[in-house]
Each structure stands twice: as structure tokens, then as C-alpha cells.
Amino acid sequence: MKLTSVLAAGTAAVLAVGLAACGSGGDGGDGGASGASGDVTMTMLPKNLGNPYFEASTAGAQEAAGELGATVEEVGPDTASPDSQVPFINTAAQQGVSALIVSANDPTAIGDALDEAKSAGTKVVTFDSDTEPQFRDLFVNQASAEGIADKQLELISDQIGGEGEIAILSASANATNQNAWIKLMEEKLASDYPDITLVETAYGDDDDQTSFDKTAALLQSHPDLKGIVSPTTVGIAAAARYVSTSEYKGKVAVTGLGTPNQMREYVEDGTVEAFALWNPNDLGYLATEAAAALVAGDITGAEGDTFEAGRLGEYTVGADGVVVLGEPFVFDKSNIDDFDF
Amino acid sequence: MRTHARPWWQRALLTREMLTVLILVAAWVVASATVQGFDGPLTITYLVLDVAPVLLIALPMTLIIATGEIDLSVASVVGLSSVTFGLLHQAGADLWLALPASVLLGAVCGALNGALVAYGGLPSLAVTIGSLALYRGLAVGLLGTTAVTDFPENWTDGATEKLGESPWPAITLGLVLLIAVFAVLLHATPFGRNVLDIGRSSEAARFSGVDVKRTLLILFVLSGAVSALAGVYYTLRYGSARGDNATGLELQVVAAVLLGGVSIFGGRGAMHGVVAGVLLIGVLGSALRLEGVTVNVINIVIGTALVVSVVAPRIAGGLRVRRRSSAGHGS
Numbered sequence: 001m002k003l004t005s006v007l008a009a010g011t012a013a014v015l016a017v018g019l020a021a022c023g024s025g026g027d028g029g030d031g032g033a034s035g036a037s038g039d040v041t042m043t044m045l046p047k048n049l050g051n052p053y054f055e056a057s058t059a060g061a062q063e064a065a066g067e068l069g070a071t072v073e074e075v076g077p078d079t080a081s082p083d084s085q086v087p088f089i090n091t092a093a094q095q096g097v098s099a100l101i102v103s104a105n106d107p108t109a110i111g112d113a114l115d116e117a118k119s120a121g122t123k124v125v126t127f128d129s130d131t132e133p134q135f136r137d138l139f140v141n142q143a144s145a146e147g148i149a150d151k152q153l154e155l156i157s158d159q160i161g162g163e164g165e166i167a168i169l170s171a172s173a174n175a176t177n178q179n180a181w182i183k184l185m186e187e188k189l190a191s192d193y194p195d196i197t198l199v200e201t202a203y204g205d206d207d208d209q210t211s212f213d214k215t216a217a218l219l220q221s222h223p224d225l226k227g228i229v230s231p232t233t234v235g236i237a238a239a240a241r242y243v244s245t246s247e248y249k250g251k252v253a254v255t256g257l258g259t260p261n262q263m264r265e266y267v268e269d270g271t272v273e274a275f276a277l278w279n280p281n282d283l284g285y286l287a288t289e290a291a292a293a294l295v296a297g298d299i300t301g302a303e304g305d306t307f308e309a310g311r312l313g314e315y316t317v318g319a320d321g322v323v324v325l326g327e328p329f330v331f332d333k334s335n336i337d338d339f340d341f
Numbered sequence: 342m343r344t345h346a347r348p349w350w351q352r353a354l355l356t357r358e359m360l361t362v363l364i365l366v367a368a369w370v371v372a373s374a375t376v377q378g379f380d381g382p383l384t385i386t387y388l389v390l391d392v393a394p395v396l397l398i399a400l401p402m403t404l405i406i407a408t409g410e411i412d413l414s415v416a417s418v419v420g421l422s423s424v425t426f427g428l429l430h431q432a433g434a435d436l437w438l439a440l441p442a443s444v445l446l447g448a449v450c451g452a453l454n455g456a457l458v459a460y461g462g463l464p465s466l467a468v469t470i471g472s473l474a475l476y477r478g479l480a481v482g483l484l485g486t487t488a489v490t491d492f493p494e495n496w497t498d499g500a501t502e503k504l505g506e507s508p509w510p511a512i513t514l515g516l517v518l519l520i521a522v523f524a525v526l527l528h529a530t531p532f533g534r535n536v537l538d539i540g541r542s543s544e545a546a547r548f549s550g551v552d553v554k555r556t557l558l559i560l561f562v563l564s565g566a567v568s569a570l571a572g573v574y575y576t577l578r579y580g581s582a583r584g585d586n587a588t589g590l591e592l593q594v595v596a597a598v599l600l601g602g603v604s605i606f607g608g609r610g611a612m613h614g615v616v617a618g619v620l621l622i623g624v625l626g627s628a629l630r631l632e633g634v635t636v637n638v639i640n641i642v643i644g645t646a647l648v649v650s651v652v653a654p655r656i657a658g659g660l661r662v663r664r665r666s667s668a669g670h671g672s
Contacts, residue, residue, distance in 0.1 A: 049635070049636065073633055075630070075633065075635070075636075076636070077536040077636055077637050078637065078640075079583060079588075079589075081588055081589075082488070082579065082581055082583055082585070082586065083579050083585075083586070083587075085577075086391075086455075086579070087387070087391060087626065087627075087630060088630065090383070090387040090391075091627070091631055093383060094378040094379075094383050094384065094387070094631060095378045095631060096378070096379055106488065106579070107490075108488070108490040108579070108580045108581050109488075109579035109580065109581040109583075110579075111580060112497070112501055112578070112580065117385075120383075254360070304449055313381075
């Protein structure tokens, strides 16, 4: 029995020391968190850690913070489940950070926690993925639906020489985003690109194999097809993979929305000339600048507010507290190696 | 008698459960003194809200593990109950009807587990790994990747409401009540004695007249029902009914129960240890997050605490036996 009590004391001591050690270790990094009240401290909360896309956005946030003299600490869960961000939001509220920059895993599940943080005086900026508008001060949107639709048409038109048949390879038939973009593209095609005909919209269900098969089917049933636009990262990669090993390589253009890591080999082997997405680095940079403007009181998140966002220039807050990063970013042979996500 | 060689208060204090309580107190004191922001009132609020589902499910889990069995399907029952609650609300049912209906469904899920284990004679580990997949599959299948979120505000606010001006959430009262019920059930009723007897030796318990099968069935039904209740709480707290809610929660529950001193082999366990185990994991997570420690390091700390808590009594037991045999009589 004596041994049990020795063990008890021992374990308690080990745990206590461990905790204290972590404590002093952490102090070095975030000692300023609530130390000096004048300091601007921000917490960056991506959907999950270890995701190259968010590593890029956090790098952008660090860059902006460096220029602003603020500190940004990145925290986050290891899985992107709906509730996993709540403890980290709670922690930010307890620390009383100046601003919380979050990419929401769920539009409502983190709402209460964000409300609490806001009532504790923390400014809340969402980026990449929004919550319902009442839970945050600002949403930094990567691109507008119009911007995404326009950019894809611009790319395909350039790549097929402004005329001919094209097809769209979408995600699922009821994917909200894709359907909105496709509708805008159809309108724009009719008004601005009279020589381009959209012959079919196929649905690959955001499944690699289905998208691959649908690409094959599109090419077989439309022998005069000159280009495929796929406004989904799964679709464009599958379409590029099919075309890269087929007789259509170099003859049928593939473009749309993709990520550099998925598309790199097809850009290098010439299957894909250029594709679009946004630059997550800029997105993190802008979100941090916007948060700093909120903290400084330069803006309140009301429509029409303007703020200066460092190297990105001036931005205006739109309806519902949304700030749009800008036109989608075009990736091609010349710049793809600058990105890793 | 050896067991009475010490005064009662020493026997009460020098137990495996009190060790967890002690470490909890130590962790709290150290965190309050060294971790910036830990001593604020928000800590208590968030702690209770965060640990509530784990704490709820840990109560019946304690009894199940004390019999030497396990229920790994609990988090999937949380998901299924969340989806059921959401779908019933979407279909226009009153929430006062949706709540008991969801809990009832959880009890049915538990009954299926219990029947297979108790009357089918199958190992609970295998049965509940199977139903973990089955119930989660149903939950995700029923609602797909969508979520039901339009719950009435007085219900979602109720899940996080505080008691007056205090930092304590109102759900604390319900939790304390349920802890008391399960503590009495385990420690002060013949049923609880049977549970521990089954854990020591299922054979011996049966020969001494314990209805082992019935006891196990009741435990799994309780586990299903309480998990479903946790599912409703989960749904209201986050205002979101989704099929993937609480994925992986079963491991946190089992970890907390073992940290609380319940033997994974069955036969011993006490409710105060388990409550302390649940709170300890919550406090460690809260303090480490405040220090900006990343989530993988938090997992390492809690994992290490768990391994130590399972291994230490074995080593201590082994040493005691060796000392006793070399000395010829008790220490």
C-alpha cells in the first residue's frame, strides 16, 4: 500500500512538472498573448492542421502579421469534423486574443462558440469557408461566383482559339457551387462568346473514377470537341489524366479549377496549358489585414467600409460583410512550381 | 484480517481512484498558477460543456467495463440519435417527442448489442466494432452529407445556458444527478454488486445465482440510451444534427474510464475515479490548448497518462507480490 501512495505522489509530480514545463515552454511563443494590452494578437484556425492548402494560407497570415507588427498563432484540430474547432475557439476567447481568423468546418456548429468569443471582445473573421453571417464580423471570400465563371471561360476561349465545341465536367448534379457557376457560364457564353458552343454538361460526382469515365464518354460522343472545362478539382485532375494518355492529348484543351499539386504533371507534360484557383497565400494575407483593420477600429464590417491590405491594395466590404479576394489566380508552367498545395 | 489493518480513512484515500482525483486536483492547481487565462470563469463553463458527452457515456461504460465487457458503438449511437432527432424535427415533430424517441432508438441499438453479447455468447469487442460501423453507416446514410440546423433557439440556448450569474452551465445539475444515480447503482445496490462479481468471474457469479445474461443486456440497453441522450445534447449544443457527429468519441470515453481506475479486465471500478478521469482529460486539454500546445502533443500527453495509469497498478501489484513472497507475509 505504501507503494501505491509513493506511486501516486510520483505520478502527480511527473504530470505537474510536465504541465509546468509545457507552460514555460509556451510562454516564450505566446507570452504577448494577453501580456501587453496594446499588442495585436491573432489566432489562425484552419479546418485542420497538416493540410498544404491551409499551410499556404497561414504563411500568408504570418507575412501580413510581420508587416503589421502583430502576432499570429496557428492552432487547429487534426480532423475537420464539425465540432472539432470549438475547443480552440473557446481557448481563443479565454486568452482574449484580438482577432480570430477561422475557416469554418460547419456553418452553424461553431456559431455559439464564435458568439461567446465576440462578446469577449474578439473580432471574428472567416476565410475560405464561411459561417452564417451573424456569427462573424467579416468573411474573406476567395472569389466571387461571377469571377470564377468568367475566368474559366476566358481560359477555355484562349486555349481553343475562341471558337468550337466545349463540354463541362461538373461535380454532382446538385452541387450548389458548381451549378451556380455553370449557370453564369451559360449566360456569359450566350452573350459574349457566340462562336463557342456548350454541347454537354456531364457529372462526375466528384469521384475520380466516375469523372475519368465521363471524360472518355464526352470525347467519344463529341468527336469535334475542342475543350473540357471542369469547375471542380476532382474532375479536372481526372479529365487531365484521361487526356494525357489518349490520342486527344494536345488536341483537346482541359481547364477549370484545380490545385497545383494535382495538376503539376499535366501542366508539365503539356496536357493542360493553364487552370485557375485562388491563391491561398493571398487569402490568408488578406484575412489577416482585414482582421487587423477590425481590431484597429478602421472598419466595422459594414458594407462600403474600405481598408488598405498591404501588398494587395485597397479593399471594400461588400454586402453581408463579405470581402472578395479578387479574380481567380491562373496557374501555368511559369508559376506552378512556386506553389505547394 | 489484513484488510482491516489500516484505519478506514486510509483505506478510502489510498486507492487507485483517489490517485486520479489527486492528479486532477494537482493538475488544476498547477494550471491555475502557471497557465495564463486558466483561472477565469470561462474555464469552468467550457470544461463542463466540453466533457458533458464523454461524462454521460462514461457512466454506463464504467459498469460495462467493470463486467469485463466493452461497448465501442457508443459514438455511433450518438451520431444516429443526432440524425434521428434532426430528422424528426425536420418532419415537424415536437422536440419533446423527438427527445424520448431518439433515446428509445438508442436503447434499441443497445439492446441489439446486449442480446448478441449476452444471449448470442459473442465477444462484446467484436459485436460492438460491428455495430460501430453499422450505426454510423445508418446515421450517415439517413442524412447524407447535409445537416439539420434549424432547431428552436430556446432549445439550443438551453444546452449552453448558465445557472444565473455563475460560470456553471445549467446542464451541470443534470450531470450531477446522473452521476449520483449511477454511483448508487454501482456501489449501493445488489445490481452493482452483481456487475463487479461478473467482472471478477462470470462463472462464479452465475453459480452464485447472478443472472449474468440479464445483467449484461440491461447494461448495454443503458449504454445505448445514455449515448442517445448524449447525442441529443451534442446536437443542441452545436445546433447541428449530422451523421458524422462525435466520430471517435468512444475512444475518449474508454480512455477516461480506464484513467479513472476501472480495470479493463473487469471486477473493479468506482464512479468518483471515472468522473475524475473524465475531468482530468478535459483539464489537461484545456490547459495545454491555452499554452498554445498543438493537438498532437496534447494527444501524446493524454495518451501517456493513460498508458501510465493502466501499467502502473500492474507494476505496483507485481512488486507488492514479490515483496510479500520474499518477506513471507504482508507488507
